[in-house]
Amino acid sequence: YVRHCLPRAHRIINMRGLINVGTHCAVNSVLQCLYVTDDFRITYSTVASELTSVLRDMDRNTPGMPPCDPNPLVDALIRYSGMTYEVQQDADTVFKCVLNALADDGDPRCKQASGLWTIRKQQSAKCSTCNAECVSHHAANNVIVYIGNNEPNKLQDYMDDYSESFRVSDYHCGTCQEETELNVTMDITELPAVLCFTVARGQRCAQRGELMVNTGAIDVPEELDCSRMCATSQPTKYELYGMITHTGPYEFGHYAAFVKKMSKWYFVDGDVVKQCPVLPLSYYNVPAHLSMLMYRRI
Incomplete structure (x- = not known):
């Protein structure tokens, strides 16, 4: 559907598509985003061999060459995770599987590559009666963006108000031995070089009990200011x-992808590659179908 909404595209000379066999479109879309992640590409010669092979193949983009074959990588992901690709996998699931596989590879340079997206967090859980506090540290590789239910429909506003704080009722405190409430706050202590956002579009239909897609549009800026998310000296x-x-x-x-390479935007859908004459966010209905977003630090 998104493909048919595109305006007339320019001729492509420096991007290659990927063969889409069956249900591999999520893998292909994630691969295209990894391909244009500059810092990740600097290290890709040391990552798992299957990922290295397909990314190098994507570099060989002489006009007229056929699309690349991602099937060896798909097979490797199946062996690593045990998941099946006979059914459609979420792009978010594929993305995390790739990063986890790199982190588990054993080569510290692979772990460094997967760490490009690592968000560092500190959680504080405090008893509301005696103020006994437990502090723990966590890591994530994406930020989940919820839409609807009075959430901001602009990503910048969502980030300005971002909070992971919540309250737990009926909590038994081991310090004061009271049945009380627990106040939990989660602060981001370190932002990554590359920031991934996952738009949570699944919602349960109350009448039928099945998962439906929320097609609410989200306003996404070309440049995002995350200063209110984290108190840090980093950009x-x-x-x-x-x-x-x-x-x-x-x-x-x-799944399909829009990627920016050498200041130009491309639409990539399996083996179809088209240069976008204007910013893809201006295309009809694209904001209502965004699933994942990749931002790199300026």
Whole structure:
């Protein structure tokens, strides 16, 4: 559907598509985003051999060459995770599987590559009666963006108000031995070089009990200021360089990607590659189908 909404595209000379066999569109879309992640590409010669092979193959983009074959990588992901690709996998699931496989590879340079997306967090859990506090540290590789239910429909507003704080009722405190409440706050202590956002579009239909797709549009800026998310001396401004869209039913549907390479935007859907004459965010209905967003630190 997104493909048919595109304006007339320019001729492509420096991007290659990927063969889409069956349900591999999520893998292909994630690969295209990884391909245009500059810092990741600097290290890709040391990552798992299957990922290295397909990324190198994507570099050989002489006009007229056929699309690349991602099937060896798909097979490696199946062996690593045990998941099946006979059914459609979420792009978010594929993305995390790739990063986890790199982190587990044993080569410290692979772990460094997977760490490009690592968000560092500190959690504080405090008893509301005696103020006994437990502090723990956590890591994540994406930020989940919820839409609807009075959430901001602009990503910048969502980040300005971002909070992971919550309250637990009926909590038994081991210090004061009271049945009380627990106040939990989660602060981001370190932002990554590359920031991934996953748009949570699944919602349960109350009448039928099945998962439906929320097609609410989200306003995504080219440049994002994350200074209010984290108190840090690091640069907190990011630029958009990758987007994955999802169309169709929640359980399967279809994934495609928009990626920015050498200041130009491309639409990539399996073996179809088109240069975008304008910023893809201006295309009709793209904001309503955004599934994942990739931002790199400026």
